[in-house]
Amino acid sequence: MNIKIDSQQNNEEILVHVAGEIDVYTAPRLKEELVPLVGGENKKLTVSLKDVSYMDSTGLGLFIGLFKQLKQNDGELKLIDLSDRLKRLFEITGISNIIHISTE
Amino acid sequence: MKQVMDYIEMKIPAKPEYVGVIRLTLSGITSRMGYTYEEIEDMKIAISEACTNAVQHAYNDDEGGEIVIGFGIYQDKLEIMVADYGKSFNFTKTKEELGPYTQSSTVDQLTEGGLGLYLIETLMDKVHVTNHNGVTVFMVKYLSGESETHDTTTSNHKAD
Numbered sequence: 001m002n003i004k005i006d007s008q009q010n011n012e013e014i015l016v017h018v019a020g021e022i023d024v025y026t027a028p029r030l031k032e033e034l035v036p037l038v039g040g041e042n043k044k045l046t047v048s049l050k051d052v053s054y055m056d057s058t059g060l061g062l063f064i065g066l067f068k069q070l071k072q073n074d075g076e077l078k079l080i081d082l083s084d085r086l087k088r089l090f091e092i093t094g095i096s097n098i099i100h101i102s103t104e
Numbered sequence: 105m106k107q108v109m110d111y112i113e114m115k116i117p118a119k120p121e122y123v124g125v126i127r128l129t130l131s132g133i134t135s136r137m138g139y140t141y142e143e144i145e146d147m148k149i150a151i152s153e154a155c156t157n158a159v160q161h162a163y164n165d166d167e168g169g170e171i172v173i174g175f176g177i178y179q180d181k182l183e184i185m186v187a188d189y190g191k192s193f194n195f196t197k198t199k200e201e202l203g204p205y206t207q208s209s210t211v212d213q214l215t216e217g218g219l220g221l222y223l224i225e226t227l228m229d230k231v232h233v234t235n236h237n238g239v240t241v242f243m244v245k246y247l248s249g250e251s252e253t254h255d256t257t258t259s260n261h262k263a264d
């Protein structure tokens with residue numbers, strides 16, 4: 001079980017592609033990679049979850065943390081390419097009301 | 105009366121890297137029992153949340169420890185027990201912090217924890233948490249959707 005993170009940065013716009021499982025083991029590593037990227041004003045972070053095969057509350061917590069950090073600095077967070085499973089996870093927890101998500 | 109057909113027990117170190125191992129085991133057991141893909145994925149989240157709780161408490165308290173996971177396999181249901189023999193966490197307090205978030209939640213109200221137990225309750229048919237000599241999460245998922253209403257009970261026993 002592992003996680004792979006690729007990021008591209010173009011001025012304020014950052015696109016991150018995550019592949020693998022996001023859980024209590026991998027979430028801290030993902031956080032370590034993403035938090036430095038969103039430091040600064042007006043950052044627009046888009047995270048593609050297309051190849052995330054599993055995620056639980058540790059992943060949700062991570063994205064809530066990023067969302068708060070971005071919001072404080074007039075930034076934006078978008079989660080894209082969600083599978084139906086992931087979409088459901090964001091919906092039943094109500095997080096889809098707060099963080100912008102879109103499906104594949 | 106339906107008797108337990110088989111019982112499987114595993115013991116893992118309370119460390120993050122072993123939670124995925126438990127998910128794999130659960131996948132194997134539940135596929136064999138005939139649950140649907142959706143049900144299996146739901147149970148994977150529930151069992152991971154219970155293990156994550158145990159791992160995080162062991163980790164926060166820097167006391168190490170082990171997690172015992174028991175699977176009671178019946179004809180019509182799976183019972184899962186996740187027991188952590190470390191220090192008890194404050195279940196009542198955690199329960200108060202349970203999601204979901206609503207449209208009216210302000211950014212300040214968003215906490216990064218507290219969703220785990222909410223997910224367990226939402227995804228399983230029955231959940232029971234005991235809080236003596238460590239925390240035990242006991243949960244049930246019925247086969248073929250013959251589920252009862254979602255109910256959760258909590259009991260706190262003082263061991264001293």
